[in-house]
Amino acid sequence: MALLEARGVNVVYEPTRGTRIWSVRDVDLTLEQGEFVGLVGESGCGKSTLGFALTRMLRPPARLTGGTIRFDGTDIAGLDGEQLRRARRNGFALVLQAGMNALNPVRTIEHHFGDILKAHARPGDDVSSGGIRRRGTELLEAVRLDPAVLGRFPHELSGGMRQRVAIALALSLQPQLIVFDEPTTALDVIVQQAVMDTIKDLQRQRGFTAILISHDLGVVLESTDRVLVMYAGRIVEDQPSRVMAHGLHHPYTEALLGCYDDPRAEQVHLGGIPGTPPDLSLPNTGCSYEPRCPLAEEICRQQDPPLFPLAPGRAACHVRARAAHVEEEAGRAR
Amino acid sequence: MSIIATSVPPPEAPGASARVPGGPAGAVPGPLRFVGRALRTLWSNGKARTGLIVLGVIILVAIFAPLLAPDSPTATNFTPYLGPSGTNWLGTTGNGQDVFSQLIYGARISLIVGLCAGALATLVAVTFGLISGYRPGLVDEVLSFATNLALVVPGLPLMIVLTAYIQGHSVWTIVLVVAFTSWATGARVIRSQVKTLRAREFVTSAVFSGERMFRVAFREILPNMTSLVAASFFAAATAAVLAEASLEFLGLGNPATVSWGTILYAAQQQNALLTGQWLMVLAPGLAIVLLMVSFTLINFGVDALSNPRLREK
Amino acid sequence: MGYILRKVVLFIITLWAAITLVFILPRLMPGSPVDAALGKLASAGVPITNAERAAIEAQLGAPHTNLLAQYGDYWKSIATLRFGTSYSFPTQTVALTIGKALPWTLFIVGTTTILAFIIGTLLGVYAGWRRGKLADSSVTIGATFFGAFPPFWLGLLLLYWLSFKYGWFPIKGGYDPGITPDWSLSFMGNALYHSVLPGLTLAITTLSGWVFGMRNNMINTLGEDYVTFAEANGLRSRTVALLYAARNALLPNVTAFGLALGAVIGGTVLVEGVYSYPGVGNLLYLAVTNHDFPLMQALFLVITLSMLVAIFVVDLLYVRLDPRVRSST
Numbered sequence: 001m002a003l004l005e006a007r008g009v010n011v012v013y014e015p016t017r018g019t020r021i022w023s024v025r026d027v028d029l030t031l032e033q034g035e036f037v038g039l040v041g042e043s044g045c046g047k048s049t050l051g052f053a054l055t056r057m058l059r060p061p062a063r064l065t066g067g068t069i070r071f072d073g074t075d076i077a078g079l080d081g082e083q084l085r086r087a088r089r090n091g092f093a094l095v096l097q098a099g100m101n102a103l104n105p106v107r108t109i110e111h112h113f114g115d116i117l118k119a120h121a122r123p124g125d126d127v128s129s130g131g132i133r134r135r136g137t138e139l140l141e142a143v144r145l146d147p148a149v150l151g152r153f154p155h156e157l158s159g160g161m162r163q164r165v166a167i168a169l170a171l172s173l174q175p176q177l178i179v180f181d182e183p184t185t186a187l188d189v190i191v192q193q194a195v196m197d198t199i200k201d202l203q204r205q206r207g208f209t210a211i212l213i214s215h216d217l218g219v220v221l222e223s224t225d226r227v228l229v230m231y232a233g234r235i236v237e238d239q240p241s242r243v244m245a246h247g248l249h250h251p252y253t254e255a256l257l258g259c260y261d262d263p264r265a266e267q268v269h270l271g272g273i274p275g276t277p278p279d280l281s282l283p284n285t286g287c288s289y290e291p292r293c294p295l296a297e298e299i300c301r302q303q304d305p306p307l308f309p310l311a312p313g314r315a316a317c318h319v320r321a322r323a324a325h326v327e328e329e330a331g332r333a334r
Numbered sequence: 335m336s337i338i339a340t341s342v343p344p345p346e347a348p349g350a351s352a353r354v355p356g357g358p359a360g361a362v363p364g365p366l367r368f369v370g371r372a373l374r375t376l377w378s379n380g381k382a383r384t385g386l387i388v389l390g391v392i393i394l395v396a397i398f399a400p401l402l403a404p405d406s407p408t409a410t411n412f413t414p415y416l417g418p419s420g421t422n423w424l425g426t427t428g429n430g431q432d433v434f435s436q437l438i439y440g441a442r443i444s445l446i447v448g449l450c451a452g453a454l455a456t457l458v459a460v461t462f463g464l465i466s467g468y469r470p471g472l473v474d475e476v477l478s479f480a481t482n483l484a485l486v487v488p489g490l491p492l493m494i495v496l497t498a499y500i501q502g503h504s505v506w507t508i509v510l511v512v513a514f515t516s517w518a519t520g521a522r523v524i525r526s527q528v529k530t531l532r533a534r535e536f537v538t539s540a541v542f543s544g545e546r547m548f549r550v551a552f553r554e555i556l557p558n559m560t561s562l563v564a565a566s567f568f569a570a571a572t573a574a575v576l577a578e579a580s581l582e583f584l585g586l587g588n589p590a591t592v593s594w595g596t597i598l599y600a601a602q603q604q605n606a607l608l609t610g611q612w613l614m615v616l617a618p619g620l621a622i623v624l625l626m627v628s629f630t631l632i633n634f635g636v637d638a639l640s641n642p643r644l645r646e647k
Numbered sequence: 648m649g650y651i652l653r654k655v656v657l658f659i660i661t662l663w664a665a666i667t668l669v670f671i672l673p674r675l676m677p678g679s680p681v682d683a684a685l686g687k688l689a690s691a692g693v694p695i696t697n698a699e700r701a702a703i704e705a706q707l708g709a710p711h712t713n714l715l716a717q718y719g720d721y722w723k724s725i726a727t728l729r730f731g732t733s734y735s736f737p738t739q740t741v742a743l744t745i746g747k748a749l750p751w752t753l754f755i756v757g758t759t760t761i762l763a764f765i766i767g768t769l770l771g772v773y774a775g776w777r778r779g780k781l782a783d784s785s786v787t788i789g790a791t792f793f794g795a796f797p798p799f800w801l802g803l804l805l806l807y808w809l810s811f812k813y814g815w816f817p818i819k820g821g822y823d824p825g826i827t828p829d830w831s832l833s834f835m836g837n838a839l840y841h842s843v844l845p846g847l848t849l850a851i852t853t854l855s856g857w858v859f860g861m862r863n864n865m866i867n868t869l870g871e872d873y874v875t876f877a878e879a880n881g882l883r884s885r886t887v888a889l890l891y892a893a894r895n896a897l898l899p900n901v902t903a904f905g906l907a908l909g910a911v912i913g914g915t916v917l918v919e920g921v922y923s924y925p926g927v928g929n930l931l932y933l934a935v936t937n938h939d940f941p942l943m944q945a946l947f948l949v950i951t952l953s954m955l956v957a958i959f960v961v962d963l964l965y966v967r968l969d970p971r972v973r974s975s976t
Contacts, residue, residue, distance in 0.1 A: 057879050088881030096879070101872040104891050106898075106970060115890065119882045153970045169880060381787075483664050486905060488954050490913030491931060495947050498935050499676035519906060576797055580917055583799050585936055598800065602921075607807040615807070619800035626795035634787075637863075 001073060003176060003209050004031040004054065008067035011046070011053050011233075015061045019281040023049045023062070025233040028307075031211070033176070036203050038220030038241065039213045040256070041230035044277060050230070051179045051213045055094040056084055072176065089120040093175040095166050097182045102166050103154035109165055110136055110150040116172050139168040143198055160191035164198060171202070179211045184219060196223055217256050221245065226313075229253050232278050232288040239313035248323070250315040251293045287318070295319045372564075375639060382635025388628035392621075396441040403435035407592040415609060424613050427597075428604040433614050436592050437621060443593035444625060447509055447578045452571030454513035459520030459566055464551050466521070467528025478525065484518035493577060497586040504588055512577045520566035527562055531555050561639040568633040572626045579622050594618035650972045651963065658959045665955060669948045670721050673940070674708040681707045684731070684940040693737040703731035706944050725948070731941035735933050741945045745927060749949070751821055752926030755842055756915055759849040760908070767854045768900065771861025772893045778866055786858065794855025798914040802848040802921035809844060816844045819923035845922045849914050856907050857900065864896035871895070901965050905958040912954060 011024035023046045039047045069077045096102045113136040121127045137147040143164040184192040229237040237250040255273045275292035290300040307314040308321030376382040410430040424433035466477035496511045582595025597618040606614045673680045705720035730741035774786035810818045877891045919928035934943040
């Protein structure tokens with residue numbers, strides 16, 4: 001059974017004054033145990049919102065409207081209050097951009113661990129201060145931090161250290177799924193690398209399912225097994241990471257890839273994507289990428305493409321799907 | 335006494351820019367349109383709406399006092415020390431004056447003092463805050479220290495001492511004394527906001543492009559602080575109404591003028607409570623409370639304008 | 648300990664500045680407070696020694712002496728606690744008059760401030776946590792309404808209903824007339840009984856400041872990432888509300904303590920006046936009504952300095968509350 005099965009996830013922002021914005025539209029998502037998935041897209045595409053929705057962390061004025069989120073068999077979309085809180089142990093965890101502020105300024109790191117362990121303590125768990133210190137040490141070492149950090153306050157740690165502490169805290173829940181929301185965005189490049197290595201190693205060793213949300217396609221392709229590309233609140237492509245660097249893809253994905261180039265090459269070409277993302281307060285007809293798409297055809301204006309098969313994964317593009325279909329037919333005919 | 339929400343400066347620059355949108359000059363002049371928009375936004379906030387209505391009623395009462403009051407507030411026509419009756423709804427004073435008429439006319443002084451002292455205090459606060467926040471360095475250090483000193487000296491005792499030394503007990507004495515003692519809170523809040531705005535790009539670019547300090551201050555910084563200044567004003571006005579009433583209650587006002595505070599002073603002098611004239615105490619006090627509450631309620635709306643997190647959902 | 652050092656230096660400088668300000672005040676005013684004071688004392692038949700006259704002039708402004716000399720005399724008179732003679736209490740020194748009244752005020756201000764702070768803060772936390780719901784609206788509206796009560800007005804009303812009409816509480820004074828103050832338990836009980844109404848009046852009127860401050864801080868703090876993260880980690884609501892949100896929201900409130908104290912002191916003057924409670928507030932009321940300048944001047948000095956000390960103590964306490972200032976240089 002898949003660990004996470006989300007069907008028809010829709011998230012709407014409803015401020016009391018102002019227009020409603022549909023930030024996540026009809027997302028279906030299946031994650032198997034142990035997968036490391038990247039969720040990529042530009043700012044405002046809804047990837048963080050989706051991550052929050054999947055971990056039931058949406059706050060007003062954002063609201064989950066419709067859809068089911070089956071986690072390990074249970075529909076967590078309907079859980080609330082104490083049930084939801086308990087579901088987080090051995091369940092799903094969210095790691096925020098911890099750069100500045102994800103840790104309580106007036107409590108030591110040891111207290112942070114203590115708070116979590118005590119909140120989820122089961123009979124038989126050791127939540128004495130000795131026990132907490134032991135678990136804290138163990139977790140800090142897993143994220144390659146000196147256990148002396150336990151006695152410190154958050155403001156005494158660097159950004160990279162705080163990020164690792166946040167990861168260690170999430171790990172203390174022994175979750176089966178961890179969603180990392182832009183874990184390295186607030187860090188400089190060198191620290192970024194170190195933190196991403198830590199995340200990769202942890203994922204491999206402990207085998208939890210991970211979703212890495214980032215706008216940095218490069219980081220995602222390096223670390224993950226599978227990539228989901230989001231645009232205007234929808235998943236427009238779903239491929240194993242290893243095939244992303246070549247072959248045909250959704251035009252948006254190709255445009256994203258075109259924004260990167262080898263800095264050591266003779267001539268560096270950097271592409272951009274002309275136009276702007278669509279207004280998410282309006283319902284859309286047709287493909288949301290169509291206005292900016294170099295391949296756009298009439299059908300793109302009229303029909304919103306679902307995720308068609310585009311071996312080895314899927315892509316929501318009429319043109320690519322038709323081309324792939326034609327090729328497949330031709331292949332079969334030979 | 336209430337400490338208004340602005341005791342905590344907003345974390346960032348106000349979300350809602352107060353700039354008047356450019357465009358074709360309409361029939362309504364810019365500042366008026368801005369006020370209209372501000373009023374409409376305030377109106378949409380439930381608490382602010384209530385405040386505006388109450389304040390509106392009080393203003394109308396003050397303006398139409400001669401029409402609404404059955405008698406002149408100072409005419410000593412009636413038998414003194416009477417309780418409430420058909421002719422004197424709130425009874426009479428020790429000098430035979432009609433308390434109800436005094437209540438109606440009293441609205442004028444209380445309103446004027448509250449608004450004037452509040453405006454004056456805010457003016458001083460904005461000046462100090464702008465100068466202090468704009469120029470880091472010695473000027474800022476000196477002005478900040480003065481502001482902190484003014485904050486540390488207890489307000490009412492200072493007002494009492496000042497009024498006692500001045501020995502001229504007109505309404506304007508009270509306005510000046512109150513304004514002089516209550517500018518510091520606003521100055522501190524405004525200074526920190528000016529510092530934040532000063533560091534932002536649009537101000538830096540204006541300075542680089544050669545605009546002089548005053549122009550930058552008035553054209554770039556001040557328009558982005560209107561809700562903060564408005565909040566300061568309403569907070570100052572609230573405090574001013576209370577301060578004025580307190581000073582008059584202590585006998586430091588002008589006994590010849592009729593305001594809600596002097597009615598209470600007279601009531602205390604005549605031991606109104608012991609003679610059973612508790613309405614004479616209840617009514618003016620309640621009026622003071624309503625005026626202060628209206629300012630505070632309006633301030634809820636103003637606060638929500640500048641800090642989106644505080645907006646009503 | 649850079650923070651503490653800075654606070655100490657600031658305290659000393661502010662202390663000096665405040666004392667100087669009090670020196671300047673009577674000298675700025677039109678007319679001569681010295682003549683007025685001496686005149687009153689003469690007409691009341693109170694004999695003035697030369698030392699007393701010198702003290703009055705040092706406090707209120709000797710004519711024809713240069714300002715610097717006056718300043719020196721001023722400091723000397725403070726150091727020796729010679730504040731002149733009070734018209735209202737001519738038989739004892741001003742210092743003694745104030746000294747007898749100060750404990751009463753300290754008691755009532757101290758207890759009501761602590762009470763109002765605790766209750767106001769808790770209400771503010773509650774209102775901020777349940778923001779937008781009925782609990783929040785009722786707390787906010789209630790605090791707005793009660794916070795606008797002029798302290799003297801509330802005092803008069805409580806006095807009328809609870810003392811005069813129903814006789815539940817005494818009408819005036821700090822203790823029953825006729826008994827002599829001492830440290831016995833029965834006197835303490837009597838004093839406590841007399842302090843209920845003034846204390847209640849003061850507490851109710853100053854409560855709202857804490858409520859609003861805390862509520863706003865809570866709302867701002869609840870938007871912080873560490874609160875979101877705490878919820879994501881499945882901490883119990885109460886833990887998040889108290890240890891993560893409220894604990895941090897408290898900090899700006901403590902910094903704002905100084906402002907709040909000013910309001911409390913103003914309220915004390917009015918409340919003590921209404922209840923004839925024998926504290927320094929009542930003395931100030933008497934001094935003003937009697938145009939008793941020497942007493943008034945000394946009272947103002949004492950009140951200002953007390954407030955400075957209280958703020959300083961709270962500033963020091965802040966170090967215990969916010970670990971971020973402990974390690975700052």
